[in-house]
Amino acid sequence: xxxxxxxxASLYLLLCLILLLPxxxxxxxxxxxxxxxxxxxxxxxxSTYLLNSLLLAGGTGLLSLLLGGSLAYLVARYQFYGRQxxxxxxxxxxxxxxxxxxxxxxxxxxxxxxxxxxxxxLTGWRYQDYWFPPIRSLGGAIVVxxxxxxxxxxxxxxxxxxxxxxxxxxxxxxxxxRHYLWRVALPLARPALLGGVALVMxxxxxxxxxxxxxxxxxxxxxxxxVWFGMGALDAAAQLxxxxxxxxxxxxxxxxxxxxxxxxxxxxxxxxxxPLQRLxxxxxxxxxxxxxxxxxxxxxxxAGALTVWAISASDSWQQLAFADLLTNSLLLAxxxxxxxxxxALVLVYGxxxxxxxxxxxxxxxxxxxxxxxxxxxxxxxxxxVLWPFSQLEQAVDVLAEQWFGVRxxxxxxxxxxxxxxxxxxxxxxxxxxxxxxxLGQIPPSMDQAARSLGCNGWQVWWRVHRPLxxxxxxxxxxxxxxxVLKELPATLLLRPFNFDTLAVRTFELASDExxxxxxxxxxxxxxxxxxxxxxxxxxxxxxxxxxx
Amino acid sequence: MKFSTLVAGLSxxxxxxxxxxxxxxxxxxxxxxxxxxxxxxxxxxxVKVNLITGKPDELLTRIRQEGRNSPADVLISTDVGRxxxxxxxxxxxxxxxxxxxxxxxxxxxxxxxxxxxxxMRARPILYVPGKVDPAELSxxxxxxxxxxxxxxxxxxxxxxxxxxxVAGMIATIGADAxxxxxxxxxxxxxxxxxxxxxxxxxxxxxxVCDIAIAxxxxxxxxxxDPADKAAASSVKVFWPNQQDRGAHVNISGAAVLKHAPNQAxxxxxxEYMVGAEAQQWYATANHEYPVLASVPxxxxxxxxxxxxxxTLSLDKLGExxxxxxxxxxxxxxx
Numbered sequence: 001x002x003x004x005x006x007x008x009a010s011l012y013l014l015l016c017l018i019l020l021l022p023x024x025x026x027x028x029x030x031x032x033x034x035x036x037x038x039x040x041x042x043x044x045x046x047s048t049y050l051l052n053s054l055l056l057a058g059g060t061g062l063l064s065l066l067l068g069g070s071l072a073y074l075v076a077r078y079q080f081y082g083r084q085x086x087x088x089x090x091x092x093x094x095x096x097x098x099x100x101x102x103x104x105x106x107x108x109x110x111x112x113x114x115x116x117x118x119x120x121x122l123t124g125w126r127y128q129d130y131w132f133p134p135i136r137s138l139g140g141a142i143v144v145x146x147x148x149x150x151x152x153x154x155x156x157x158x159x160x161x162x163x164x165x166x167x168x169x170x171x172x173x174x175x176x177x178r179h180y181l182w183r184v185a186l187p188l189a190r191p192a193l194l195g196g197v198a199l200v201m202x203x204x205x206x207x208x209x210x211x212x213x214x215x216x217x218x219x220x221x222x223x224x225x226v227w228f229g230m231g232a233l234d235a236a237a238q239l240x241x242x243x244x245x246x247x248x249x250x251x252x253x254x255x256x257x258x259x260x261x262x263x264x265x266x267x268x269x270x271x272x273x274p275l276q277r278l279x280x281x282x283x284x285x286x287x288x289x290x291x292x293x294x295x296x297x298x299x300x301x302a303g304a305l306t307v308w309a310i311s312a313s314d315s316w317q318q319l320a321f322a323d324l325l326t327n328s329l330l331l332a333x334x335x336x337x338x339x340x341x342x343a344l345v346l347v348y349g350x351x352x353x354x355x356x357x358x359x360x361x362x363x364x365x366x367x368x369x370x371x372x373x374x375x376x377x378x379x380x381x382x383x384v385l386w387p388f389s390q391l392e393q394a395v396d397v398l399a400e401q402w403f404g405v406r407x408x409x410x411x412x413x414x415x416x417x418x419x420x421x422x423x424x425x426x427x428x429x430x431x432x433x434x435x436x437x438l439g440q441i442p443p444s445m446d447q448a449a450r451s452l453g454c455n456g457w458q459v460w461w462r463v464h465r466p467l468x469x470x471x472x473x474x475x476x477x478x479x480x481x482x483v484l485k486e487l488p489a490t491l492l493l494r495p496f497n498f499d500t501l502a503v504r505t506f507e508l509a510s511d512e513x514x515x516x517x518x519x520x521x522x523x524x525x526x527x528x529x530x531x532x533x534x535x536x537x538x539x540x541x542x543x544x545x546x547x
Numbered sequence: 548m549k550f551s552t553l554v555a556g557l558s559x560x561x562x563x564x565x566x567x568x569x570x571x572x573x574x575x576x577x578x579x580x581x582x583x584x585x586x587x588x589x590x591x592x593x594v595k596v597n598l599i600t601g602k603p604d605e606l607l608t609r610i611r612q613e614g615r616n617s618p619a620d621v622l623i624s625t626d627v628g629r630x631x632x633x634x635x636x637x638x639x640x641x642x643x644x645x646x647x648x649x650x651x652x653x654x655x656x657x658x659x660x661x662x663x664x665x666x667m668r669a670r671p672i673l674y675v676p677g678k679v680d681p682a683e684l685s686x687x688x689x690x691x692x693x694x695x696x697x698x699x700x701x702x703x704x705x706x707x708x709x710x711x712x713v714a715g716m717i718a719t720i721g722a723d724a725x726x727x728x729x730x731x732x733x734x735x736x737x738x739x740x741x742x743x744x745x746x747x748x749x750x751x752x753x754x755v756c757d758i759a760i761a762x763x764x765x766x767x768x769x770x771x772d773p774a775d776k777a778a779a780s781s782v783k784v785f786w787p788n789q790q791d792r793g794a795h796v797n798i799s800g801a802a803v804l805k806h807a808p809n810q811a812x813x814x815x816x817x818e819y820m821v822g823a824e825a826q827q828w829y830a831t832a833n834h835e836y837p838v839l840a841s842v843p844x845x846x847x848x849x850x851x852x853x854x855x856x857x858t859l860s861l862d863k864l865g866e867x868x869x870x871x872x873x874x875x876x877x878x879x880x881x
Contacts (some may be wrong), residue, residue: 044876053730089801127754131701203564215703215741217881225705228604229872231632261625382608389612409616492605512745512765515774
């Protein structure tokens with residue numbers, strides 16, 4: 001191994017260590033397991049927690065795959081009524097925090113909600129005279145989470161479907177194959193589809209707000225029950241480590257499966273796939289399906305929020321909207337930049353062929369360093385707080401002894417700690433699209449550029465950069481919107497007199513003032529929509545430029 | 548800018564930073580329920596208040612991690628269990644104040660002067676008139692009777708108010724009796740526990756159950772909320788255990804932290820909070836029972852009638868919280 005590659009490898013090793021620090025802190029809790037509490041958990045509720053967590057993540061993953069995959073395929077392949085605006089409007093649910101849509105649907109569909117009340121009034125039935133799907137249940141949580149999480153699959157899959165070479169379809173047809181979708185399009189889009197599903201499942205594993213509100217006992221609610229109720233932070237960290245291992249196992253399984261197949265488009269000229277025209281009836285049908293998903297995932301809950309926000313308009317003046325919005329936007333922008341930058345460095349590290357042992361080890365470290373996404377934000381926050389406050393105290397003691405000054409909380413008392421926590425938590429969101437995109441660039445393309453006299457930097461600038469513009473925008477947007485919605489880590493790590501929209505929304509909602517919480521919730525949604533529109537333009541432009 | 552003005556400006560800024568009195572508050576009461584009061588304190592005392600709100604155990608963890616660097620002066624908690632935890636973890640320091648000890652009744656403050664109660668919230672039985680005859684009601688223990696099968700709404704045992712209530716029962720009737728009670732009580736639920744306190748009242752109003760358990764604080768807020776008024780009006784308050792230990796109450800309180808950099812201001816803030824103005828604000832704006840006996844409760848709370856409150860040592864609630872939760876796990880109370 002050459003000196004420079006060794007230097008690169010050690011830099012990567014350092015990066016991995018920093019990124020894995022919070023997770024290491026969590027896993028280190030197993031050094032002294034809290035046996036009394038584990039005995040209690042295994043004999044009572046642990047199996048329920050595990051089963052429900054798996055069902056929740058599996059169900060949400062499957063439903064999101066079905067929704068996101070089908071929507072992406074329809075949009076990428078067919079021309080139908082309203083395609084132009086539906087294709088971007090379908091991303092809108094992304095701007096809706098899961099716990100907010102949960103509040104809205106619970107408000108609408110609960111026994112005491114307007115729908116069932118009207119039903120009872122109309123028919124004269126009483127409670128239990130009729131069956132109504134219970135919204136506050138595991139099934140309800142799966143549906144509600146899928147409605148806001150399917151855009152991860154949709155976004156990644158749409159990109160993959162629409163960049164597929166039309167020559168493949170022609171080839172498939174010329175070979176008499178009728179099942180282009182099943183035999184060609186889906187297998188080719190598999191990395192993108194599964195990448196999206198992996199994100200959805202991790203988010204479902206880490207969800208706390210929705211399941212807590214719906215009363216579904218899962219691992220995350222168990223973590224907080226043990227921590228808050230039993231006052232056992234160590235056992236809570238041990239449960240978090242269990243949750244994290246589950247996800248590591250699932251994702252490694254997916255990676256291993258993906259390694260069985262590797263495919264690069266070696267065709268020279270690439271054309272854009274022409275959109276297929278649909279008959280009037282089918283066109284209308286497709287339009288209805290897309291509109292229905294959009295209505296359930298966005299229009300209906302946003303409408304409910306608007307009505308509530310107006311009904312509680314007298315509470316608006318108490319909210320310092322301008323400050324909240326500025327704080328939220330600054331945090332979201334700064335972390336989007338930071339996370340995408342680190343993610344780029346990471347995926348290029350993953351692109352190195354694992355030959356040397358160090359590289360192989362590094363490869364796996366890089367792979368697991370983005371698993372913070374599956375860990376509840378609060379747990380990440382503790383993982384960030386612990387090592388850094390130890391460091392701060394050591395520095396403080398030394399500074400006082402030597403210079404007579406106190407350094408205090410120079411990291412955890414500032415937004416820096418928050419940005420670091422976001423980096424750990426959302427790295428996966430940026431890594432997935434970037435890795436999928438980089439995987440589409442065959443190494444032969446680099447070699448060709450090098451043979452034409454480009455150096456490493458020029459290869460990147462002239463070959464990779466144009467191909468990565470779209471995915472980078474997607475990654476940045478996903479992180480931006482996620483940070484805008486992020487609650488638990490923000491709540492725990494924010495400095496004095498610093499609130500965000502999500503924090504205010506949560507505080508009002510946790511005091512059961514749902515109507516008053518609607519206004520800040522709506523602003524989160526609006527603030528997330530604008531960059532979505534911008535993203536759509538950029539991706540489409542770069543899509544055209546790339547061809 | 549001339550160098551001298553710059554220096555003058557800087558040193559002025561430095562001086563004013565030295566002089567400006569500040570107090571740093573970590574509050575488990577959310578902003579809406581504490582900021583107006585802190586603003587009043589700043590207006591009357593000139594002391595600036597810096598605020599971080601959050602969940603109680605998260606704040607405690609943060610303070611513990613920050614250690615000697617922690618800027619936190621005052622911890623404000625919504626339940627006594629967390630004040631007890633802070634005390635157990637050695638995070639608090641005693642406050643010597645004759646004002647605090649003379650104003651707050653002894654059962655609502657820590658004997659070692661480590662924490663002080665500010666307000667109370669009670670947890671009565673709410674029943675639907677017509678479906679339940681109040682003569683059938685007596686104690687919380689009685690709700691385990693088979694005649695209430697499928698008729699009771701209560702929120703998840705994740706909630707600290709339920710944990711405190713059960714901890715209080717363990718302290719008075721013992722763990723075995725409470726375990727048996729919890730198992731029977733859980734069988735009487737009309738639906739798996741879900742939602743918050745308000746949702747239990749709404750469910751009772753919608754006919755899901757005949758009895759709901761919820762805090763007075765939420766019921767009073769619902770009565771003032773146009774959207775929830777109808778539901779809240781359809782239930783009535785019954786004060787349980789009036790012949791024996793009294794109805795379960797939990798207190799919200801405050802404490803000064805061990806590493807507090809601004810101890811004088813912290814004490815000043817605590818003393819302000821038991822003053823008539825602050826107590827009045829808690830009572831009227833927020834429908835809590837003030838600890839100051841001379842301050843009247845809000846008209847809505849007056850409508851719930853007077854009651855005898857459980858005088859169990861509040862430390863006990865904190866001490867037994869973990870046991871209460873394990874007991875509810877075993878009883879299948881989600």
